[in-house]
Amino acid sequence: MNIKRYMIKDTNETLLSKLDPNESGDLTKEEAEGKMKELKERLTELQDILFAQKKHSLLVILQGMDSSGKDGTVKHIFSGINPQGFIVTSFKKPSLEEEAHDFLWRVHMKTPPKGYIAAFNRSHYEDVLVPRVHGSLQKDEMKRRFRYIRQFEEMLVEEGTTIIKLFLHISKEKQLEKIQERLQDPAKHWKFDASDLQEREFWDDYQEAYQDVFKESSSKNAPWYWIPANRRWYRNYLALAIVVKTLEGLNLSYPKLNTPTPDISELISPRH
Amino acid sequence: MNIKRYMIKDTNETLLSKLDPNESGDLTKEEAEGKMKELKERLTELQDILFAQKKHSLLVILQGMDSSGKDGTVKHIFSGINPQGFIVTSFKKPSLEEEAHDFLWRVHMKTPPKGYIAAFNRSHYEDVLVPRVHGSLQKDEMKRRFRYIRQFEEMLVEEGTTIIKLFLHISKEKQLEKIQERLQDPAKHWKFDASDLQEREFWDDYQEAYQDVFKESSSKNAPWYWIPANRRWYRNYLALAIVVKTLEGLNLSYPKLNTPTPDISELISPRH
Numbered sequence: 001m002n003i004k005r006y007m008i009k010d011t012n013e014t015l016l017s018k019l020d021p022n023e024s025g026d027l028t029k030e031e032a033e034g035k036m037k038e039l040k041e042r043l044t045e046l047q048d049i050l051f052a053q054k055k056h057s058l059l060v061i062l063q064g065m066d067s068s069g070k071d072g073t074v075k076h077i078f079s080g081i082n083p084q085g086f087i088v089t090s091f092k093k094p095s096l097e098e099e100a101h102d103f104l105w106r107v108h109m110k111t112p113p114k115g116y117i118a119a120f121n122r123s124h125y126e127d128v129l130v131p132r133v134h135g136s137l138q139k140d141e142m143k144r145r146f147r148y149i150r151q152f153e154e155m156l157v158e159e160g161t162t163i164i165k166l167f168l169h170i171s172k173e174k175q176l177e178k179i180q181e182r183l184q185d186p187a188k189h190w191k192f193d194a195s196d197l198q199e200r201e202f203w204d205d206y207q208e209a210y211q212d213v214f215k216e217s218s219s220k221n222a223p224w225y226w227i228p229a230n231r232r233w234y235r236n237y238l239a240l241a242i243v244v245k246t247l248e249g250l251n252l253s254y255p256k257l258n259t260p261t262p263d264i265s266e267l268i269s270p271r272h
Numbered sequence: 273m274n275i276k277r278y279m280i281k282d283t284n285e286t287l288l289s290k291l292d293p294n295e296s297g298d299l300t301k302e303e304a305e306g307k308m309k310e311l312k313e314r315l316t317e318l319q320d321i322l323f324a325q326k327k328h329s330l331l332v333i334l335q336g337m338d339s340s341g342k343d344g345t346v347k348h349i350f351s352g353i354n355p356q357g358f359i360v361t362s363f364k365k366p367s368l369e370e371e372a373h374d375f376l377w378r379v380h381m382k383t384p385p386k387g388y389i390a391a392f393n394r395s396h397y398e399d400v401l402v403p404r405v406h407g408s409l410q411k412d413e414m415k416r417r418f419r420y421i422r423q424f425e426e427m428l429v430e431e432g433t434t435i436i437k438l439f440l441h442i443s444k445e446k447q448l449e450k451i452q453e454r455l456q457d458p459a460k461h462w463k464f465d466a467s468d469l470q471e472r473e474f475w476d477d478y479q480e481a482y483q484d485v486f487k488e489s490s491s492k493n494a495p496w497y498w499i500p501a502n503r504r505w506y507r508n509y510l511a512l513a514i515v516v517k518t519l520e521g522l523n524l525s526y527p528k529l530n531t532p533t534p535d536i537s538e539l540i541s542p543r544h
Contacts, residue, residue, distance in 0.1 A: 054372070100326065100385030102431040108380045113372030144430060151423045158416060159374040 003242045008224040011215040016207050021171045023228035032237040039240045040080045049252040051085040054115035056250050057161045060243060061120045064168030065206060066196045067178035068229050070121050076236040087112060090121040103127040104152055114160055124149060125213055133205045146216040153222040163222035164246050166239055168229040172203050275514045280496040283487040288479050293443045295500035304509040311512045312352045321524040323357040326387035328522050329433045332515060333392045336440030337478060338468045339450035340501050342393050348508040349515060359384060362393040375399040376424055386432055396421060397485055405477045418488040425494040435494035436518050438511055440501040444475050
């Protein structure tokens with residue numbers, strides 16, 4: 001699996017229209033599910049070393065249109081790992097307290113300490129998407145926010161956090177289908193929000209705003225990946241593969257004892 | 273009172289040795305105390321408008337050698353204000369959780385929301401002072417930290433926080449006197465910490481480290497002021513004067529009603 005293929009490097013304005021949300025890397029569903037099982041085991045192993053070593057941390061940022069499957073992705077890729085070393089935060093509409101601070105305030109608070117994996121379900125990128133699409137963010141203010149984001153992520157990276165940013169890419173038709181599912185299935189009614197339909201009207205503006213996000217915030221150290229997300233099973237498989245590959249790139253290792261190894265026979269002597 | 277005189281602009285290496293910790297601006301103690309009373313009333317008025325307007329916030333950072341009077345300054349200048357719009361944080365030795373994050377993490381969390389005044393008793397500057405003096409901070413790591421600090425403070429300022437940084441300047445002799453007081457007065461025993469005596473050995477290194485702090489982090493928008501701190505009454509007066517002058521510079525005003533003024537006669541009609 002070459003995850004590099006999904007790294008966004010070309011930040012051309014029409015990039016998104018050229019990426020196919022139905023793509024599934026020539027895998028069948030069964031193949032992907034088989035590989036996924038292996039990857040989950042590997043993730044569990046890697047997380048254990050990450051936690052023991054307490055040298056690195058991993059931040060996974062999930063963004064995407066409504067119904068692109070951010071919740072489902074978090075659930076599927078992280079359901080097996082040790083919750084003690086994992087933090088997930090869903091960033092909703094800012095509270096009054098959050099709004100009274102700079103937009104990075106609430107986000108910084110939730111960054112992973114060394115040894116941890118953190119997932120952001122939405123993130124500081126909402127603050128350069130929503131107000132932009134709705135016209136309440138001036139251009140110079142937006143430029144400033146992108147600068148803060150770059151500097152903030154750069155600091156996190158230099159201080160030991162590895163950042164991956166996943167854009168879940170669905171088609172407009174698929175979104176409609178998912179919204180309809182939410183209306184028809186009683187177990188999914190709670191997920192339906194009338195404002196999703198309103199936001200759908202701004203589909204093209206959001207796509208354009210995302211283009212700018214990629215252009216302004218893609219970097220070697222905090223790259224954006226696009227995830228074809230029309231097929232759930234491929235979306236989950238690919239997101240997990242990117243997480244595992246990234247952790248493998250850290251060359252993690254269990255820390256050595258930093259005192260001389262005690263003589264075990266002493267510990268089990270009758271006196272103890 | 274021209275507070276500009278105390279703004280650190282010259283960041284020459286020997287600056288601190290030229291600043292007199294005994295200075296008292298040609299004021300007598302009585303004069304300073306009289307002025308202080310007026311300034312405190314003014315501070316109360318200004319804080320009320322700041323809180324009502326919720327447009328700006330003020331961050332006052334206090335730094336200085338052990339026994340330079342940081343606690344006393346906070347107590348004297350802020351004792352009269354409305355605690356509802358005020359937050360004070362003393363940054364001690366980082367906890368294990370704090371150490372597992374970047375050094376700005378705990379500091380960012382305590383920045384003032386709009387409408388508030390926050391005081392930092394010690395701050396992120398400790399992270400470019402203590403480890404530097406004790407040789408655990410590499411030069412390139414220190415450069416990086418100064419860059420993070422500049423970018424962080426710049427963001428806060430651009431987002432509506434006014435920052436003033438006060439360096440309480442005492443002499444080495446005065447510090448000894450204060451340590452002795454702590455040992456002799458039972459009501460001050462709790463303030464005595466044997467490690468203060470150890471740190472005293474590094475006096476010159478700290479002075480040098482502070483020089484670098486001024487050089488690397490003085491800016492028009494987040495200036496450093498030096499406060500002659502051998503005389504408590506002048507220290508308190510000057511710190512308060514700087515806070516009040518800074519708030520006055522914001523041209524604060526109570527927000528207007530943003531609905532048409534209701535006809536009061538209606539509100540007091542028998543029906544209500």
